[in-house]
Amino acid sequence: MKQLLQQIINGISLGSIYALIALGYTMVYGIIKLINFAHGDVYMIGAYVGYFCMTKLKLGFLPSLFVAMIICTVLGVAIEKIAYKPLRNTTRIAALITAIGVSLLLEYGTMFFVTANVRTYPPMTGILTRTFQIGDVIISMQQILILIITVILMILLQFIVKKTKIGKAMRAVSLDRDAAELMGINVDTTISFTFAIGSALAGAAGILVGMYYNSINPLMGILPGLKAFVAAVLGGIGIIPGAMIGGYLIGIIEVFVSGYGYSLYRDAVVFAILILILIIKPAGLLGRNTGEKV
Amino acid sequence: MLEIKDLHVYFGVIHAIKGVSLTVNDGEIVTLIGANGAGKTTTLRTLSGLKKPSSGDIILDGINITYTSVQQRVKMGISHVPEGRRVFSTMTVLENLELGAYLRKDKAAIAKDLNMVFDLFPILSDRRKQMAGTLSGGEQQMLAIGRALMSRPKILLLDEPSMGLAPLLVQEIFNIIRDVNKAGTTVLLVEQNANMALQIAHRAYILEIGSIVLSGSSEELMKSEDIKKAYLGG
Numbered sequence: 001m002k003q004l005l006q007q008i009i010n011g012i013s014l015g016s017i018y019a020l021i022a023l024g025y026t027m028v029y030g031i032i033k034l035i036n037f038a039h040g041d042v043y044m045i046g047a048y049v050g051y052f053c054m055t056k057l058k059l060g061f062l063p064s065l066f067v068a069m070i071i072c073t074v075l076g077v078a079i080e081k082i083a084y085k086p087l088r089n090t091t092r093i094a095a096l097i098t099a100i101g102v103s104l105l106l107e108y109g110t111m112f113f114v115t116a117n118v119r120t121y122p123p124m125t126g127i128l129t130r131t132f133q134i135g136d137v138i139i140s141m142q143q144i145l146i147l148i149i150t151v152i153l154m155i156l157l158q159f160i161v162k163k164t165k166i167g168k169a170m171r172a173v174s175l176d177r178d179a180a181e182l183m184g185i186n187v188d189t190t191i192s193f194t195f196a197i198g199s200a201l202a203g204a205a206g207i208l209v210g211m212y213y214n215s216i217n218p219l220m221g222i223l224p225g226l227k228a229f230v231a232a233v234l235g236g237i238g239i240i241p242g243a244m245i246g247g248y249l250i251g252i253i254e255v256f257v258s259g260y261g262y263s264l265y266r267d268a269v270v271f272a273i274l275i276l277i278l279i280i281k282p283a284g285l286l287g288r289n290t291g292e293k294v
Numbered sequence: 295m296l297e298i299k300d301l302h303v304y305f306g307v308i309h310a311i312k313g314v315s316l317t318v319n320d321g322e323i324v325t326l327i328g329a330n331g332a333g334k335t336t337t338l339r340t341l342s343g344l345k346k347p348s349s350g351d352i353i354l355d356g357i358n359i360t361y362t363s364v365q366q367r368v369k370m371g372i373s374h375v376p377e378g379r380r381v382f383s384t385m386t387v388l389e390n391l392e393l394g395a396y397l398r399k400d401k402a403a404i405a406k407d408l409n410m411v412f413d414l415f416p417i418l419s420d421r422r423k424q425m426a427g428t429l430s431g432g433e434q435q436m437l438a439i440g441r442a443l444m445s446r447p448k449i450l451l452l453d454e455p456s457m458g459l460a461p462l463l464v465q466e467i468f469n470i471i472r473d474v475n476k477a478g479t480t481v482l483l484v485e486q487n488a489n490m491a492l493q494i495a496h497r498a499y500i501l502e503i504g505s506i507v508l509s510g511s512s513e514e515l516m517k518s519e520d521i522k523k524a525y526l527g528g
Contacts, residue, residue: 165396172382172393178344179380184368184397184445 002136007259008252013143013212015251016150020205021228022235022243023157024076024198030174030238031194033092037099038079040225041106042199046072046206047216048114054122061128061211065149068207069200076199077192085188103225110218118217121210128211146208153204154244157197161240166193174238223267227254230274236284245285295320295480296341296372296449301350303333303340310336311347312504318449323471323481325491325512327525328501334484335377337501338451341482342374343367355448369397371448375455377484379438383427387418390426390437394444404444411440414470432463439470449480456487468494488525492516500525 021043028036046068053064083102087095123129130141161167172180173190181187209224210216231250235242250270257266277284296318303311311333318324328334339345341352343364352360359367373394382390391411395404412419415436421429426437435455442450452471456464464487472494475481485491492498492512500508500521508515515521 168385168389168393169396171385175382175384176380179376179382180393181344181364182342182368182374182376183393183441184365185393186365 003259005135005137007255009137009139009143010259011252011255012248013146013251014255015248016146017205017209017212017224017247018228018231018251019244019247020150020153020201020208021224022231022247023154023240024202025229025232026235026237026240026243027170027194027198029232030240031170031191032084032088032095034084034095034099035229036084036198037096037225037229038083038102038106039198039202040221040223040228041103041110042072042076042079042221043202043206043209043225044110044216044218044221045075045106046203047210047220048110048119048206048218049203050207050210051119051121051216061124061145061207065204065207068203070203072199072203072206073196076195076202079199080192080195085191103221107218107221114218116218118215121214121216124211142212146212149204149208153201157201157240160197166190170194227267227270230270233274233284234277236287239284239286242284242286295355296482297351297353298337298341299351299353301337301340301347301352303336303345303347305336310504311340313350314501314504314506316499316506316509318480318482321475321478321480322497323475323483323495325483325485325495325498326501327485327488327491327498330486331503332501333504334501335453338374338376338453338482338484341451342372344374365397368445371446372451373442373445373447373449374451375438375442375453377453377457379431379434381426381429381434381437381441384425386423387426387429387437388422390441391418391444394441397445403446407444407446411443414443414473415440432459432467435459435463435467436470439467439474443474443479447479449482450474452481452483454484454486456485456490464490488521489527492526 021039024039025036028034028039049068049071050064053059053067059067079102083098084095087098124142128141128145132139161170169180169185169190170193172183172185173187177187227250228247231246232243234249235244235246250273253273254266254270257263257269298314298316301311301314302309314337326334326337336345340347343362347360350360351358354370354372359370382393391408395407398404417433418437418440421433426434429437439455455467455471459467468490471481471483483491483495492515495512497511498509498515499506
């Protein structure tokens with residue numbers, strides 16, 4: 001029982017990270033039907049920006065988080081404008097290959113500038129080092145912080161998507177681009193905004209991971225990026241709550257597999273889930289097979 | 295008010311619209327009739343800016359808008375109800391209508407127009423919190439028209455509003471189009487249902503494989519033997 005609860009708590013922390021990344025995948029897919037494989041690398045950049053803010057600029061955790069999100073926003077919008085927008089009316093495979101290209105560029109470009117060495121986040125200080133013991137279960141302040149920040153960002157995201165004008169435009173464009181255009185919605189701006197939000201969330205995930213696991217490297221985005229992609233597919237790609245649920249499920253499952261002694265298989269299990277969901281329910285947990293009414 | 299001069303539109307190598315010219319005067323209902331594939335929808339899509347023409351001019355109130363964006367045209371008063379209604383299915387009726395007023399900033403006037411649309415289509419008022427995808431075909435058509443009216447258009451482009459609807463509903467939709475027109479909105483109506491369209495329209499153009507083959511007042515066309523044979527089933 002103690003083991004189970006402890007694993008769930010660890011799983012929620014990891015799941016928060018996956019959920020934040022998965023949201024960007026799913027929103028971008030929803031609006032331009034592109035699996036943005038460079039998304040995991042935006043998360044990596046977020047981790048590096050956080051690292052430099054904390055070590056070189058000596059900023060605190062929250063200001064660093066803020067800077068990482070801003071830089072990633074700019075990066076995400078730039079990637080969209082430079083690499084994807086010129087391909088918007090070509091085949092989807094062309095855009096997909098470009099996404100892989102951008103991913104490699106970010107990985108090895110980063111390596112060029114900061115070397116391939118693993119860096120360690122500075123040790124947390126003050127309140128961030130605290131841990132709490134509830135019964136037999138140990139919760140660290142960092143885990144609480146990850147959860148709080150993730151929940152705040154998700155609530156903010158839901159508010160933007162549901163209530164604001166630009167959020168409504170985002171939903172309209174992802175449902176029917178031509179009809180949205182006929183409303184006078186600027187499709188280009190709306191797509192840029194979607195990349196901005198998705199990338200900001202990935203940036204937040206990057207710095208949270210740096211804080212939680214300490215070590216970062218230029219290729220750290222590959223595997224979490226793929227797993228977050230699995231999470232997005234599991235929840236139903238294009239569906240925002242689906243990405244949240246998928247992220248937490250994948251995080252908890254992965255932690256359970258490692259926690260019960262099969263840590264060598266934890267990646268395999270995640271991708272087995274991808275295969276299973278594609279066989280059993282390709283639309284994802286929250287997805288429906290969209291029927292059309294004429 | 296709206297004038298098209300010698301419009302040519304291509305899809306790759308296919309010459310879909312071959313020199314169409316037509317005029318819609320202020321306050322009129324003009325209908326564009328033709329069979330499947332004649333180019334009716336393409337003409338409307340070119341008018342609203344979704345499709346770019348290869349040559350020709352589109353003039354709205356004396357201003358050449360041929361190369362302006364869709365957004366710009368919505369601002370200038372063109373509102374297009376696309377074929378198949380295209381409501382935002384997983385958004386509520388109210389959200390759909392609000393999106394119709396996307397470019398407007400005058401909150402008080404938007405609220406007033408919302409009430410006007412609800413007066414025109416009371417059923418939409420009852421279903422304002424419902425997802426648009428759960429509405430019946432007729433209700434979706436009403437929503438699509440209501441949404442288009444929310445931009446306060448000078449001219450409403452309607453693409454096959456009768457498609458897939460029961461005859462009684464078709465009659466209702468056409469009555470509403472007539473009411474909207476009487477309230478001051480000019481209408482360009484594309485239809486396959488020539489009978490219904492000619493009944494409410496002032497003038498009509500007949501489109502066949504990309505060219506206008508005949509035009510005139512609705513009364514004249516309804517009497518023409520050729521039209522009766524080809525389009526009115528008699």
